[in-house]
Amino acid sequence: MRKSLLVAALLVLGSFGLAQVKIGINLELSGRFAAIGNQTLNGIKVANLQTPEVLGQKVELVICDNETSREGSIACAQRFVNEGVIGVLGAISSSMSIPAAEVLQDAGIIMISTSSTNPQTTQIGDYIFRMAYTDDFQGKLAAAYVVKDLGAKKVAIFRQIDDDYSYGLAGFFDETAKKLGAKTLVQDFVANTVDFTAQLNNIRSFKPDAIYYSGFCAEGAPFMKQLREQGFDQQVVGADASDDPQCPEGAGAAFDGYIFTGFATPNLIPDPEAKKRAEAFKAKYFEVFKDAKPGDFNGFVLAGADAYNVLVAAIKAAGTTDVKAVRDALANIEHFPGVSGDITYKGTDGTPKDRTIGFYQYKVKSASDWTKIELFGKSTAEVQ
Amino acid sequence: MPEPLLELKNVSAYYGPIRALNQVNMVLYPGEMVCLLGGNASGKSTTLKTILGLVQVGEGEVYFRGERIDPKPTSYRIERGMAVVPENRRVFPKMTVRENLEMGAYLRNDPTGIKEDLEYVFSLFPRLEERLNQMAGTMSGGEQQMLAMGRALMSRPKLILMDEPSMGLAPKLVETIFKIIKSVNERGITVFVVEQNANIALSIADRGYVLQTGEVVLEGPARDLLNNEAMRKAYLGEV
Amino acid sequence: MTASKLASRSTLFSLFAGLLFVALLGWRIASMPDYTFARIVQDFLNALTLGSLYALIALGYTMVYGIIRLINFAHGEIFMLGSYFAFYAMTLTPMHWGLALLTTVLLGGTVLLVLRSLFNLEEPKRTFLLALLIFGGTFFLLAFRHLGWIEALLLSMLATGVAGVLLEAVAYRPLRGAPRESMLITAIAASFFLQNMGQLLFGPRVRGFNAETVLNQPRSFAIGEETVYFTGILIVVPAVTAVLLFVLNLFVTRTRLGKAMRATAQDAEVAQMMGVNVNQVIALTFFIGSILAAAAGVMYSIRFGQIHPLMGLMPGIKAFTAAVIGGIGSLPGAVLGGLLLGFIEIYVVSFFPTLSAYKDVFAFVLLILILLFRPSGLVGEDLTEKV
Helix, strand or coil: CHHHHHHHHHHHHHHHHHCEEEEEEEECCCCCCHHHHHHHHHHHHHHHHHCCEECCEEEEEEEEECCCCHHHHHHHHHHHHHHCCCEEECCCCHHHHHHHHHHHHHHCCEEEECCCCCCHHHHCCCCEEECCCCHHHHHHHHHHHHHHHCCCCEEEEEEECCCHHHHHHHHHHHHHHHHCCCEEEEEEECCCCCCCHHHHHHCCCCCCCEEEECCCHHHHHHHHHHHHHCCCCCEEEECHHHCCCHHHHHHHHHHCCCEEEEECCHHHCCCHHHHHHHHHHHHHHHHHCCCCCHHHCCHHHHHHHHHHHHHHHHHHHHCCCCHHHHHHHHHCCCCEEECCEEECCCCCCCCCCCCEEEEEEEEEEECCEEEEEEEEEEEHHHCC | CCCCCEEEEEEEEEECCEEEEEEEEEEECCCCEEEEECCCCCCHHHHHHHHHCCCCEEEEEEEECCEECCCCCHHHHHHHCEEEECCCCCCCCCCEHHHHHHHHCCCCCCHHHHHHHHHHHHHHCHHHHHCCCCEHHHCCHHHHHHHHHHHHHCCCCCEEEEECCCCCCCHHHHHHHHHHHHHHHHCCCEEEEEECCHHHHHHHCCEEEEEECCEEEEEEEHHHHHHCHHHHHHHHCCC | CCHHHHHHHHHHHHHHHHHHHHHHHHHHHHHCCCCCHHHHHHHHHHHHHHHHHHHHHHHHHHHHHHHHCCCCCCHHHHHHHHHHHHHHHHHCCCCCHHHHHHHHHHHHHHHHHHHHHHHCCCCHHHHHHHHHHHHHHHHHHHHHCCCCHHHHHHHHHHHHHHHHHHHHHHHHHHHCCCCHHHHHHHHHHHHHHHHHHHHHHHCCCCEECCCCCHHHCEEEEEECCEEEEEECHHHHHHHHHHHHHHHHHHHHHHCHHHHHHHHHHHCHHHHHHCCCCHHHHHHHHHHHHHHHHHHHHHHHHHHHCEECCCCCHHHHHHHHHHHHHHCCCCHHHHHHHHHHHHHHHHHHHHHCHHHHHHHHHHHHHHHHHHHHHCCCCCCCCCCCCCC
16 A cells, blocks of 8 residues: 555656656757857757746756757657657758758657758748748848949859758849849859869959858858968858858958858847847846857857747747647747847748848957957848 | 707697697707608698797797797797798798898898898809899799798798798709708708608608697607608608 | 889879870860969969878878778878867967976876887887987977977877877777778777767867968969969978878888888788787887878868868878779879879869869769779789778
């Protein structure tokens, strides 16, 4: 009698422990995108500290490192399907997010990619969401800036052909640039390329006025180094993948003056209320991570936090941990007060309405002495 | 009777679980020429490898120049005065004749002595002097045999171990080689020859041992072995 | 394979390759009027720069194979270690004296022990002098100087050489009698192990290797109205590779230990019968091979400006490819293979820009062709065994 009572008591207690809300995290924590992945994770962690519970239950974060590889991302997604999480936050890049999305959509699990910008990701299904803007906006805005504001008539475009994000983004840029009357020349490279001298030689006679780089910092650093070495002094414009300390740390002064688009930091968020929330979050971030450097905080951190916040909000709104109900609640979210801005999923395919894209510039004295300057922000609502 | 140069006391050797040598007892005195006979897989090569240290002794002891050497590495035994002419010659194919001979003198550092020995080798094998810069791998079997012997002599050894020097050579050449072996022995170098060709070996050696499945079945002066009934039937009848 | 046959085969191949190259060049010039002479020269210099880096990495690879018939898949990781040693040597110095002392004792002690066994320095007097040199020198350098790239390079070469010897002792020597496949598997395992250890110890992030040296100052010269660009790497790496090739050749043909290495490569058992200490020879081989890898690693890092724990993966595969194409076991073959690889990479992108994503594919296709039709490589020895 005593024994079974004890067992029953343990079971009851245990079920309290089991009554946890599990959220999976699929991020690039090692490999080429490790810096961005870890920044995003930090954002999620701070948000989790601020909101550790929902519906009276503790939120458990299950972290999986996809090692910046498709296979790793699929493995993480599979693992989360088996563990029965409500939703998965991540991945960073579209190349990792798209395969994971296919697995999770099939299994009926929510996915919120924190920074995938390739339009295809959310088109995979109604369980797939994102926190970022899409590349059609990013590419259009960048092209308009380069052709109209910088006055470039010829633009050389460097894209990473085996990456969905880089390839797609370059395509959007190219399309818009041509529409605006500029001539373009595209050069390809693949992941882990370190030598760009041949591609650079190919664009010599083209004599571009500006260069657009749609890739990541692992290749971007040697690219910029060789660009300057080989005598090219044109203005280079990059995209949100360049919003990564590995760029200036990797190539030093070669990145001085480099302009790029990226996730909005608090200052560039036009909505004053959102700006206040972002500043407050920033303060909290540096409180938690006392030894963090200023360059460690950027839009990726905010995106991570908001992905967490918006999923928790959806669970709360649904009033249950039933995944379908949470998904419906998520899809109906309007004007959620996020730290990266106002978030509305209602009436979209999973991409938030009216995101802000920031323009930044690196000022680099040396690899250990650099800053990121905020130029201005533009809303995706402004772009046709 | 002088001190033995080489002595095997109750030596057993194994390849894994297989016993290749069983309680073998042998002795060599300085200046002797002794041959080791037997059929295929009788343990002849294993005996040589055990003496050299390429195969570990399972039971028993090996003594060289009065010192127990079975726990010592091969390089030590070479240093103490052993040299070997391996089965199938095994010259270094992509090194020249000169370099092969130099490898024989690897452990020495007396240039004058080395030069003397080189002259001696050339006197035995004038062909080698002619082809000093030829790649060893391009030479004929007989020439390689001469090179292998010359290489062994270059360490100015006390004991030369030879593994089947007649293998794959024409009979005329075999005769020449064994004459040379005899002359080397007459210079005072102890020679231990493992041979399939019992006839020629016994015609030159002082004594012989006969191995069968890892055990010594016959031993004695060469003349006695030549006249032995069992020997004639088993080994001397064959070519 | 006689020397003359070898020469005629490589001449034939060179002729064929040369003709093919000239034909492609001509086609390119004809189809692209803007492919001026200056651009031709630029491509050529770029190819030489890249190719000589690959050649340097391939040298160490082929050396180990030549002696013990082991394809050391962990060579790329030794290369990575070399870069990191140099990186830390440059960024952590001058060190706090306590840390310098600790590092000196640990590192210096290991180096001393390894060098003693490598070069038979049993004599107490010699050992004492060497110890003085190593400990004193290391401590001085670590605690008082901000190490520049040359000092870091030399220190790294020494440290990495020792690391290579340790790797051999721990991972490969125990398997010396085992079937060839076991050694291969261990080599692959060692490669993964070192990659992951690297990620653990050094952090997974890509770090900038910013040595503002005379090597990576941009330089240029004019051809007509255009300018051709290059950096000091173009001069230094081929020069260093040529010198190393020459010195290595001298070493293996003229010195006692070098001949012992060649003998061991051809017949390890008989070499032992000559009194050669095969363990010492093999350890020495890894020492030299790893020194080469470290030199290559530092040059590579200076050229491309960054390091990360997985940086050895691709260069390791390419070095392996280069070594096999040239003839594994042959030192000049490794250099030839490396140069060839560099040229293929650059010229594929130059001649066929739309195929630039596939530039590595061309190199690997060549590897497969070589393995199918001429497995001994372009200048290689006759292989009796295919690994």
